[in-house]
Amino acid sequence: MLKDITLGQYYQTESVIHRLDPRVKIGGTLLFIISILLYKYITGYAIAVLFVAFVICLSHVPFKFMVRGMRSVLVLMLITVIFNLIMTSQGEPVVQIWKITITDEGLVLALSMMLRLALLVIGSSVMTLTTTPNNLADGMEKMLGFLKVFRVPVHEVAMTMSIALRFIPLLMEETDKIMKAQMARGADFEHGNLFVRAKAMVPLLVPLFISAFRRANDLAMAMEARCYRGGDGRTKMKPLKYHKRDYIAYGILILFMIVSVWFGRTKWW
Amino acid sequence: MPIILDHVNYIYQDGGNEQVMALKDINLTIPDGQFIGIIGHTGSGKSTLVQHLNGLLKATSGHIYYDGQDIYEKDYQLKDLRSKVGLVFQYPEHQLFEADIFSDVCFGPKNLGLPKKDVEYRAFNALRSVGMPEELYYQSPFDLSGGQKRRVAIAGVLAMQPKVLVLDEPTAGLDPRGRDEILGLIKDLQTGSNMTIILVSHSMEDVAQYVDRILVMDHGSILYDGTPREVFRHYKELETIGLAAPQVTYIMHELKAKGLSVDEDAITLNEAADQIMNLFRR
Numbered sequence: 001m002l003k004d005i006t007l008g009q010y011y012q013t014e015s016v017i018h019r020l021d022p023r024v025k026i027g028g029t030l031l032f033i034i035s036i037l038l039y040k041y042i043t044g045y046a047i048a049v050l051f052v053a054f055v056i057c058l059s060h061v062p063f064k065f066m067v068r069g070m071r072s073v074l075v076l077m078l079i080t081v082i083f084n085l086i087m088t089s090q091g092e093p094v095v096q097i098w099k100i101t102i103t104d105e106g107l108v109l110a111l112s113m114m115l116r117l118a119l120l121v122i123g124s125s126v127m128t129l130t131t132t133p134n135n136l137a138d139g140m141e142k143m144l145g146f147l148k149v150f151r152v153p154v155h156e157v158a159m160t161m162s163i164a165l166r167f168i169p170l171l172m173e174e175t176d177k178i179m180k181a182q183m184a185r186g187a188d189f190e191h192g193n194l195f196v197r198a199k200a201m202v203p204l205l206v207p208l209f210i211s212a213f214r215r216a217n218d219l220a221m222a223m224e225a226r227c228y229r230g231g232d233g234r235t236k237m238k239p240l241k242y243h244k245r246d247y248i249a250y251g252i253l254i255l256f257m258i259v260s261v262w263f264g265r266t267k268w269w
Numbered sequence: 270m271p272i273i274l275d276h277v278n279y280i281y282q283d284g285g286n287e288q289v290m291a292l293k294d295i296n297l298t299i300p301d302g303q304f305i306g307i308i309g310h311t312g313s314g315k316s317t318l319v320q321h322l323n324g325l326l327k328a329t330s331g332h333i334y335y336d337g338q339d340i341y342e343k344d345y346q347l348k349d350l351r352s353k354v355g356l357v358f359q360y361p362e363h364q365l366f367e368a369d370i371f372s373d374v375c376f377g378p379k380n381l382g383l384p385k386k387d388v389e390y391r392a393f394n395a396l397r398s399v400g401m402p403e404e405l406y407y408q409s410p411f412d413l414s415g416g417q418k419r420r421v422a423i424a425g426v427l428a429m430q431p432k433v434l435v436l437d438e439p440t441a442g443l444d445p446r447g448r449d450e451i452l453g454l455i456k457d458l459q460t461g462s463n464m465t466i467i468l469v470s471h472s473m474e475d476v477a478q479y480v481d482r483i484l485v486m487d488h489g490s491i492l493y494d495g496t497p498r499e500v501f502r503h504y505k506e507l508e509t510i511g512l513a514a515p516q517v518t519y520i521m522h523e524l525k526a527k528g529l530s531v532d533e534d535a536i537t538l539n540e541a542a543d544q545i546m547n548l549f550r551r
Contacts, residue, residue, distance in 0.1 A: 180325050181364040184356040185425060186348060186380030203376065206366035210411075 009065070011129045017059040018130045021246045022139025028253045029127045035257045035264075036119050042108060044264020045115040051256050052122055061129050069125040070118060077117050084110035137162040142240050155231025163219070171212060178207045270336040270353065270432050272299040272322060272465075277331035279317055279489075291317045292328070293490040299433070304459050304466045306476035306497075309486030310511040315469045316359070318486065319435045322467070323347075323354040352381050355431030359438045361422030365410040370401070370421050373410055377429040395428035396421070398461075399454060416447035420454070427458075433465040434458065440475060452479055477501070477515045477536045485512070498534045517541040 017025075036048055056066060070077075084106060091105030128136070141158035148154055179189065182203045189200050279292035291314050299305065309315045320326040321333060324340050324347040333340050340350055358364065367373035374392040383391070396406060399420040405413070410421055419439070426434070436455065440448040456479050459466045470476050476483060476497070483500040485493040487510045493500045501507075504514035504522070514536075521533040521541055529548060535541040 177358065178364055180320065181356075181358045181361065182376075183325060184323060184351055184358070185364075185377040186351055186429065187376075188348070188380070203364075203366045207364050210366075211363055 009069075009125075009128055010132050011061045011065055013060045015058060015060040015130070016245065017055060017126070019245065020130075020249055021240055021242055022131050022135045023143055023240060023242075024246045024249045024253075025127045025131055026136070026139050026143060028249065029124055031253050031257050032123045033120060035261050036116055036123070038261050039112075039116075039264030041264055041267065042112050042115075043266075044260050045112055045119070047256075047260040047263055048119050049115065051260070052119060052126070055126055056122075059126060059130050061126075065129060066122050066125050069121050073117055073121055077114055080113045080117065081110045084113050133165040134162050137165070138236075138240060153231070155234070159231075167212075167215070170215065171208070174211050175204070175208055178204055178211075271301060272354070272433065273297070273334040274321070275332045275334070277321060277328045277333060279314075279321065279326060280329045291489050292321070293488070295331070295491060297484070297491070297494075299465060299467070301432075301465055302459070302463050303482055304456070304480045305468065305482045305484060306480035307467060307469045307484045307486060308471055308473065308476055308512060310471065313486040313510075314489040315486050316437055317489075319356065319437055319467060319469055322433070322435055323351045323356050325356070348381075352377075352429045353431055354433045354435065355426040355429050357423055357426050357434070357436045357439060359441055361425075361439075362410075362415065362418035365418065365422060365425075368409060369407045370396070370410050370413075371406045373421065374424045374428050377425055381429065391428045391430060392424075395424040398427060398458070399424045400450075416443055416450065419443070419447075419451065423451075423454075431464070433467065435467040435469070437469045438471070439468070440470070440472070448475070455479070471512070473501075473507075473513060473515045485510075497536050501536055502534070 032048075032051075035044075039045060039048075056063065085102050086100050086106070088103055088106030088109055089101070091103035093101045093103050094107065095102045131139070137158045140161070141154055144152075144154050144158075183189070187200060187203055189197065189204070191197075192200070274295050274297040277292055277295040277297075278290070280288055280290050282288055295318065307315050307318065317326065321328055324333075327341065335350055335354070338345060340347065365373050367376065371389075371392055374395055375388050378388040378391045401417070401420055401424065405417070410418060413421065423436075423439070434455075439451050439455065443451065452475060455466055455468065458464050468476065468480060480497060483493065483495065483497050484491050485500060485507065492506075492510070493503055501514040501518050504518050507514055517535060517538055517540075518533070521531055521535050521544065524531045524545075525533045531544045531548065535544050
């Protein structure tokens with residue numbers, strides 16, 4: 001029952017985008033988001049849509065996985081569109097129903113806002129779908145490495161992050177198991193009012209916390225047994241290294257940014 | 270109250286959106302009072318199968334009848350079924366949660382809505398039948414040893430007074446002594462209170478000694494179904510699916526191959542020892 005939830009939604013396949021250095025993908029996503037926020041006119045969004053379509057084609061990830069992330073922002077998108085439609089008073093009225101006037105500028109604005117939200121979600125989905133959580137954490141660690149100067153424990157934070165990500169599916173599985181075990185003893189998690197249901201969670205939460213602590217303890221022990229002592233002087237088995245394709249990707253991204261922002265901020269009519 | 274499985278299939282989607290057929294056309298009748306062992310390699314569908322028996326998993330297609338009633342019928346009370354078919358999961362000690370042992374064992378019968386007196390009576394009986402010393406009843410379950418914790422967890426299911434007791438790998442992670450104790454306890458439950466016992470295991474040796482009937486599972490279907498003797502005759506085929514017959518079976522077969530007149534169907538250590546002693550007596 002809990003298997004339906006997917007987190008760290010990596011999609012396993014073979015593609016150029018998958019092979020890119022995580023730093024390129026994180027940096028690229030950032031550049032992409034900044035560009036989108038800079039557009040003034042719809043031309044910019046049109047270019048961004050084309051660009052995203054191009055990247056999705058390269059990534060070999062089925063389109064339905066990309067759209068999946070959209071479901072969570074669907075309501076937000078709907079509200080944005082409706083408000084932009086009915087609250088914009090500038091421009092020529094196109095439709096008039098009762099007291100609500102929809103103007104041509106309102107239409108354009110609503111469309112732009114919708115595209116902006118959709119592109120933000122899909123753009124970041126491309127990154128999470130093509131990069132394993134561990135790779136992401138690695139990339140982040142490397143990119144934020146300069147913070148070490150300010151005594152920020154970058155390595156430790158990255159390590160904590162990847163461990164947390166690793167534990168999510170484990171804890172899901174554990175929850176499912178304990179839930180079933182308690183149901184086999186007649187527990188009921190589905191019926192009753194809020195108070196009854198909250199109380200019914202106790203037989204689930206107590207064993208879950210105990211097992212989480214046990215696992216954390218075991219892991220800490222195993223790490224110590226392998227002489228783990230934080231980031232200082234630690235080398236990596238697979239250090240991140242830029243290849244030719246990564247430089248090309250950076251080039252394409254910067255080109256995209258310049259072109260789309262220039263087009264997106266110039267009035268053509 | 271026999272359990273009948275009729276063409277049961279179970280399909281689920283794994284992470285990569287691929288359909289996995291965990292159970293394939295299972296047909297099975299489980300009569301009262303039988304001690305059944307289910308063996309199979311990891312991922313052969315043993316655990317999935319037993320979770321169908323008390324309705325925790327719902328078959329994709331097919332029917333399961335308990336006491337002549339279809340458990341997938343709309344108004345069938347699954348809660349009643351779960352009190353009659355007790356399921357002890359793998360590492361059941363991980364589900365303990367109460368502050369003391371006695372309250373934890375009370376959890377099951379309390380969920381059945383029984384009066385307080387009955388709940389405590391059942392809990393007391395259950396703890397006694399698994400051989401927990403009384404002075405431990407009000408201790409925290411987390412202070413016990415691994416074997417003791419497991420007994421408490423089994424008592425937690427026994428307190429529901431099920432007619433059928435299903436145990437998923439009850440000896441996993443125990444030392445040989447703890448294993449023998451748990452298996453002995455289970456055998457006593459079957460002979461003493463005439464319970465139907467279903468024991469899931471991947472150890473042939475465990476199963477051979479105690480059970481009346483073995484089901485061998487492989488890739489979601491039942492490969493062999495019969496008495497231990499019948500099943501272990503297929504010891505060569507068992508090896509191809511990653512299982513092995515008890516060690517004595519191999520010895521007996523080799524002795525037979527060397528031309529000695531032994532019965533190769535001996536499956537327990539004692540039977541084998543008797544056979545070999547007979548050779549010397551002759």
